[in-house]
Amino acid sequence: MSSSFGSRFRVTLFGESHGPAIGAVIEGVTPGLHLEEGYIRAYCARRLARGAYSTARREPDLPHIVSGAVDGVACGTPLTVVIENTSTRSGDYGPQSQIARPGHADYTGHLRYGGFNDVRGGGHFSGRLTAPLVYAGAVASLMLRQRGIAIGAHAAEIAGVTDTPFDPVSVGPREFDALHSRDFPVLDPAVGEGMQAAIAAARADCDSVGGVVECAVTGLPAGVGDPFFDTLESRLAYLLFAIPAVKGVEFGAGFSAARMRGSESNDPFVSEGGKIRTSRNAAGGIQGGISNGMPLLFRAAFKPTPSIAKPQQTVNFVTGEALTAEIRGRHDPCIVPRAAVCVEAAAAIALADLLG
Ligand SMILES: Cc1cc2nc3c(=O)[nH]c(=O)nc-3n(C[C@H](O)[C@H](O)[C@H](O)COP(=O)(O)O)c2cc1C
Numbered sequence: 092m093s094s095s096f097g098s099r100f101r102v103t104l105f106g107e108s109h110g111p112a113i114g115a116v117i118e119g120v121t122p123g124l125h126l127e128e129g130y131i132r133a134y135c136a137r138r139l140a141r142g143a144y145s146t147a148r149r150e151p152d153l154p155h156i157v158s159g160a161v162d163g164v165a166c167g168t169p170l171t172v173v174i175e176n177t178s179t180r181s182g183d184y185g186p187q188s189q190i191a192r193p194g195h196a197d198y199t200g201h202l203r204y205g206g207f208n209d210v211r212g213g214g215h216f217s218g219r220l221t222a223p224l225v226y227a228g229a230v231a232s233l234m235l236r237q238r239g240i241a242i243g244a245h246a247a248e249i250a251g252v253t254d255t256p257f258d259p260v261s262v263g264p265r266e267f268d269a270l271h272s273r274d275f276p277v278l279d280p281a282v283g284e285g286m287q288a289a290i291a292a293a294r295a296d297c298d299s300v301g302g303v304v305e306c307a308v309t310g311l312p313a314g315v316g317d318p319f320f321d322t323l324e325s326r327l328a329y330l331l332f333a334i335p336a337v338k339g340v341e342f343g344a345g346f347s348a349a350r351m352r353g354s355e356s357n358d359p360f361v362s363e364g365g366k367i368r369t370s371r372n373a374a375g376g377i378q379g380g381i382s383n384g385m386p387l388l389f390r391a392a393f394k395p396t397p398s399i400a401k402p403q404q405t406v407n408f409v410t411g412e413a414l415t416a417e418i419r420g421r422h423d424p425c426i427v428p429r430a431a432v433c434v435e436a437a438a439a440i441a442l443a444d445l446l447g
Pocket residue numbers: 146194195196213216217218219221334335336337394396397398399421422423426429430433
């Protein structure tokens with residue numbers, strides 16, 4: 092069983108998409124931390140379904156704190172947050188409960204839990220579990236903010252439409268603030284229009300599209316991370332791959348470094364006012380698994396949403412009968428716009444755990 096992560100900042104997720112509630116138990120919160128309601132509300136709101144590019148399932152996702160805080164101040168003891176599921180429509184899953192939705196976790200979940208898993212809405216596998224993940228990320232971000240660490244993410248690519256990338260050397264809180272104030276998380280709003288048109292076209296075709304989230308962290312001191320098994324990349328990737336539908340993670344130049352020469356991939360060192368920096372940042376701020384003081388930069392690839400209305404070949408995994416699946420329900424035609432904050436949250440949790 093592993094719905095828990097971390098040792099110094101530990102997050103346990105619980106619940107299913109169509110149960111009464113989902114939530115998190117968060118351990119390692121700094122005693123006395125002010126759980127700023129406005130900050131946490133705005134942070135979590137970035138994950139809410141909205142516009143024509145999200146699922147039609149709409150819920151306020153109000154966090155109810157049931158332990159670990161008094162009058163909005165963390166006690167330091169386990170902080171438990173409960174978020175009600177208020178818009179379930181389980182009838183969409185009744186007749187298809189034994190049908191393996193291509194791309195979803197119905198079949199593997201059935202194998203892993205001997206058929207006792209809650210299949211409604213993907214149960215514990217659902218992207219819905221990112222609501223408490225994001226709440227925990229908001230708390231972690233408040234802790235990181237006290238250390239001058241800031242995190243921002245944007246939809247770098249959707250259906251082949253690309254946003255302006257972060258400047259790998261100078262990216263900072265100014266870009267993050269702009270992103271956090273926008274409904275659609277892109278640096279260039281005109282690009283966002285193109286992305287939304289591509290999502291609408293896929294939806295009209297009973298299909299879905301994927302994309303890439305780019306994330307940056309600034310203010311992280313040099314020297315964080317350990318070889319071999321606790322490298323900064325490993326710790327971040329571990330959390331990023333917990334987000335449903337993430338299929339690839341790269342740091343800095345990532346896979347494109349495989350096509351560079353050493354002279355392009357190496358970041359020249361410079362000394363500025365007694366501080367050592369690099370004049371480029373192909374390393375994404377990490378060398379030898381340890382932060383070098385430059386912005387951390389990484390990208391997470393999201394596959395297209397698996398539940399699509401287009402007829403697909405599959406089987407009933409109990410009887411073995413061949414079927415054509417025509418999936419009903421309220422699904423995101425693209426996960427990426429809502430997932431940018433999930434990537435920020437995953438990074439915040441990983442870093443809060445590393446920094447202790
Ligand atoms: C924020 C978010 C929303 C998602 N929305 C949907 C959805 O509406 N329909 C769906 O089939 N999958 C959705 N997913 C993805 C599935 O949960 C995921 O593909 C599934 O659990 C299988 O896991 P895997 O893709 O990592 O193998 C969403 C994921 C996230 C992070």
